[in-house]
Amino acid sequence: MTKHEKAKAFDLARREADEPSSPVVRFGAEAPLKLVSGAVLAPWQCAYQTYGTLNADRSNAILICHALTGDQHVANSHPVTGKPGWWQTMVGPGRPLDTDRFFIICANVLGGCMGTTGPSSTNPATGKPWGLDLPVVTIHDMVDAQARLIDHLGIDTLFAVAGGSMGGMQVLQWASSYPERVFAALPIAAAARHSAQNIAFGEVGRQAVMADPEWRGGHYLEAGTRPEKGLAVARMGAHITYLSEAALHSKFGRRFQNRSAPGFHFDADFQVESYLRHQGLSFVERFDANSYLYVTRAMDYFDLAADHGGVLARAFRGSKTRFCVISFTSDWLFPTSESRQIVKALNAAAASVSFVEIETDKGHDAFLLDVPELTTTVRGFLDAAAKARGLKVAS
C-alpha cells in the first residue's frame, strides 16, 4: 500500500467514526446513556446495519453481536477495506441467518470506531476526538446501547440474539438483562467471564499500543498520526490466540518465505511471520488504537456471575429464552470448559439449553469460518425456534 492509499484509508476510517456510511441513530442530551461506571454519555450515537425485512408483527428480528474487532458490516463489503462482510458464511439468502426470512440487525459496539460513540468519535464538549476522556465502557453498557437501538427500531422482542467471542458475551448479557426481549440466544465460543489468561493477553496488547511513541497518551488523532506499530503488534499477538497450533502448522508449518533455507536475518523469514505481519498491517488500516484499548477492557471487566452474587445461575433465573451454546474443540482462548460453565448455570436455572462442542482444528476463529457443522447446528436451532415462535419456516 502506498503512502497516499494509506492516508486515504485513514481519512475514510476517521470519517466513519462520526459520519458512518451505514445508518446511525443519534441520541441527544434528552436521551443519555447511563454507564455501569456511573458516567453518563450524552449525546451519543449508535451505527448499525440491517439486512432483510422486518415482518408485520415485528417478530423476526435477529440481533448479531460482533466480536472484539468486528463491526456492523456483517454481510456487505466493508466501507474502509472493501473486503466482504465478516459473517457472510452465516448471513444471507438461504444461509442459516436467512435474510429472506429474518430481519438481521448488527450494531457497532459502544467504544467501537465505525460510527457508534467511541474514543475516535468527536467529543461534543471539546470538538476534538474523545481519546481517553471517553468513560470506560463495559459489555453491559454495549448491550444497553443496543437495547436503545432496538427500541428506536420499534422492536419489542428479538427473535434471536447471536454472536461469537465478545459477541457471545453480549448475547449472555442480553439474555440476563432483557430476558423477556430475547426468544432465542446463541452464544458461540464465549464465556460468562473473561479468564485471567485472557486478561493477561489483553494487557500485552494494550501495552504494545501504549508503548508506541505515536500513541501520544491517546491524543494521536489530533496530531494526525496513529500508533500503527504498537497496534499491529497487539493484533499479531491476539491473532495467535485466535488460531490453534494445528491450524498454524497445517497452514505454514516451518516453511520459509520465498526461499528454501534460512536467510539469517530478522526480516519475515518464515511464512508464519509474514502472515502475522500482514494481519497486523491490514488491521491498523481499519481499526482505531484507542478503541482497541476500550473494547479489550470491556471484555476484561465482563463477569456475569459477579453481577449476581457470584452465582451464574442467578443471571438466568426464570429465563424463558431458548439457548444454544456452541464451542470448538481447538479453541484455547474460550475453551469448551467455559461454555460448560454456562450450560451448567442454565441447567441450574432450569432454562431450555442445547449445547454442542464442534470438532475442528481451526481454533477460536472457527466461528467466523466456513465450518459445516456450525452452519448445520445454527440452522437447525433457528429453524426449530422459528417454528416454536410461529414464524413461517422456509420450505
Add this chain to the structure above:
Amino acid sequence: MTSLDRPAADIATAAPAKPSNGTHGARVDLLTVAGMIAPGARVLDVGCGDGALLRLLAETRGADARGIEISREGVAASMAKGLAVIQGDADTDLADYPDDAFDYVVLSQTLQAMRRPRWVIEQMLRIGRRGIVSFPNFGHWRIRAHLLLRGQMPVTENLPDSWYDTPNIHFCTIRDFVELVHELDAEMEKAVALDRYGRPVRVDVPWWFWNLFGEQGVFLLHRRG
C-alpha cells in the same frame, strides 16, 4: 416370599398394541416409557440418541423434555428437531444438575452403556422425583441358551453388536436390576417386561418368568420417603 418372587403390586397397564396417531413407527419400549409419564411433566432423557423419545414426549405428553447425549451426531439430529439437548457424558455430567430438577429422569436403553450404572441411577433419583429405566434383559432365555449352547456372546435384534465393538459394557438381568433397586432403597412404582415383539409379558406371573421371557424391562422408580 420375597419381593423377588412376583412382580410389583402396581403393574403398569399394557402398552398400546398399535401405535396411536402421531406416534406411528415409535418403538413400543418408547411408548411404554411415554405411557408412564404424566402430561406436561419436566423430563430429562439421559442418552437421548437422535431424540426419538424426546420428540414423542413433547408431541404426545406435552412434556418439557430435555436430553443429554454423548455423540455429536445425536445432539445435532436432536437439535434439528427443535429439541433441547446437551452434548455431554452422563457418567460425569449428571452431578451438575440440582436436586429435584425434573419430574422424571429417563434412562432408555442406555444403562448398559454406562461406566457407573449404580451411580447414574443414584443421580437420576436425586435429580428427578421419579426415574424410568428400560434395558435389555440379559436373563432372557434366548441369551442364556446362546451362551449355554453356543458358548458365545449373543447377538440379537436388540443387541446387534459383537462383543468387541459394543457400546454396552454393563449388562444385567431383570433380577439383577430389581436387586439393585432394593439396595438403593428405591421404590418400584411400575414394572413392565416386554417380549421379543415388544409386547408386554403377562403381569400375573412371578419374577423368574419375566427374567426368562422378558427381552426388555421397563421400570418406574422413585425415592423412598
